Amino acid sequence: MNATSNEIKADYNFISDALVDIYDQIMRIEESEIRKSRFKDITAKELHLVHTIGLHDLKTTSEVARILRLSKGTLTANLNNLERKGYITRITNQQDRRIINLTLTSKGRLLYRAHYAFHRKLVEQCLKGFDGPAIKKMKQALINVEDFIGEVSTK
Structure with missing residues (x-):
């Protein structure tokens, strides 16, 4: 060698x-x-569920289950807890009543923003000193990792 x-x-x-x-x-x-924080009643897993639901898009329960690779039963249990704690609301889709859309309450949006700020600082530190081409390479490396994880988790 x-x-x-x-x-x-x-x-x-x-x-x-x-x-x-x-x-x-x-x-x-x-x-x-x-x-x-004031969000003592939430777990890290629930925090990431809130983050996945997001601020503006109405995601369906099926979309969130797919993104997080959770069974619908596991997702339902977690959504029940978040709804009981006041972080999310379920909304029945008016065009297709079988579809449930998820949205964050004001408490959920506040939690989302705090979590997003933490991740923004992480990204800033990660990319400190990198120029445009190096950032593109970092982005591609992360896409490669995501693709690998996606392949492994579907086997």
Whole structure:
């Protein structure tokens, strides 16, 4: 093995370890911040469900289940909790009454904005010092990871 392949192997190992560590730390920070905030009644999983529902689009329960790769039963249980806690509202679609649309309440929108601000800061730190072409490469790397995760999770 030459010096270049040793460097590449070391870079791969670093990236692998960093992805695991970053994921773990983000989850810990989010859980810690939730406990210190006015949103003590919500879990990190519920927080990500609120984020997936989003601010402006009316997503259906089927869309949210597909995005989060949740069974409809699991999603329903989580939606029941969020609705009971006052973060979401279910709206029956007027064109097709079998379809349930989801929207955030004012409390849910406030939580969404706080979570979005945290992620915006993460992205700013991640891209600090990068120029346009490097940002495009980072974006492509993340698309590659998403595609891989999508392939693995559908098997």
